[in-house]
Amino acid sequence: MHVTVYYHAFLREKLGRESELLVLLNESPSAGSILNAFVAAHPEFTTLANSLNIAVNDEIVGSETSIQASDRIDLLPPYGGG
């Protein structure tokens, strides 16, 4: 399955792009599969990956949440509000 992942703030600038098509190898992919695919594509983010949140259709989800190809997926770097 292919999913489009949207990047924000630090991630967007570091990667130099706003979104990216990632390939998920699992038959029934979860949010965790997205992180794995992201790290596989960008190994330099392996450490930071633990601090990323995933939003699916504008909700923060846990790594077990299943993913559809049509989902809106955002990868969120550590927050800095306030």
Added chain:
Amino acid sequence: MSVDPYILLTRDQLDAQAVERLVADPGAGGVVAFVGLTRDHHLGRGVLGLEYEAHLILAEKMLAKLRDDAMQRFGLVRAAIHHRMGRVEIGEASVVIAVSSAHRAAAFDACRFLIDELKTTVPIWKKEFYSDGSEPVWVGPDGKPIAV
């Protein structure tokens, strides 16, 4: 954008007194507000200004949820959270949190709870620009630069 006047992400300057008036109520014995200002230094470096961005839909949703949690947990009368987006100059407010409650202790506690939770749970990002001309840096919830 949200139609809830108590929750606001805006590129316009924040008006702390207006947010305080928003939460004032005849049933409340006090209003406590926290105003976060853009400081001219951080970790020993001169700061020229900040730039904020957010996942707007999610950030508004999470701010509203945070407000609802605080209302219930501290028994508040009203609570409002307004946060700046885009460029914020030194001395300008980046965030205004105001709460009202029947008695002062709940209002003080709720205000602190809200700013602490906002920093760690709401998808808002902050970039710092420095006076020494060095590269701007995205700053994490602990105030330290985000790095790979």
